[in-house]
Amino acid sequence: MMAAFSMASMTDVIFLLLIFFMVTSTFVFPTALEVNLPQSSEQTAIKPGTTVYLDNESKLYASFGGEEPQPMDSSALVTFLKLAVEQDPEGYIALYADESVPYGRIVEILNIGAENNLKMVLATKAAPSSAKPAGTQEVAADTDKQ
Numbered sequence: 553m554m555a556a557f558s559m560a561s562m563t564d565v566i567f568l569l570l571i572f573f574m575v576t577s578t579f580v581f582p583t584a585l586e587v588n589l590p591q592s593s594e595q596t597a598i599k600p601g602t603t604v605y606l607d608n609e610s611k612l613y614a615s616f617g618g619e620e621p622q623p624m625d626s627s628a629l630v631t632f633l634k635l636a637v638e639q640d641p642e643g644y645i646a647l648y649a650d651e652s653v654p655y656g657r658i659v660e661i662l663n664i665g666a667e668n669n670l671k672m673v674l675a676t677k678a679a680p681s682s683a684k685p686a687g688t689q690e691v692a693a694d695t696d697k698q
Contacts, residue, residue: 600673601643602636604629608650610657626664633670648675 605613605621613621614629616636624632633645645665649658658674665672 600646601640602633602645604633604645604647604661604672606647606649606653606657606661608652610653612661626660629661630664630668633665634668637670643671645670645672646675647672 602616603614603621605615607613611623612625612629613623614632615621616632616639636645637643647658647661649661662672662674
């Protein structure tokens, strides 16, 4: 009897694990915009088809469906949103604004939607349960429709 242990199968397993982790590590970094949303005490299950992003530098981006967000200015946004509503007339348009964006800029984008009779919602992230008021009725800050 031999007292040796064959490492050939162990190196195969290690090699396969290495390949697996190298391939899956490419999925860790999303290609989305970095937007820190303000907190809200109530969330809805609305899945908007069109999204508008305002980053921390007040730059405007928009996307329809699962597409990559494209940079645009306010005048091109109106045309883009009208085309998106034609494709999905029952859908909502979600505005993802960074919490450092001035409130006036957010209202400006919501007014664009209101002037064109578009259904827009302001996206927020869920507040921790400790921040929710006890015994009071919650306000739906993220479902204000324009």
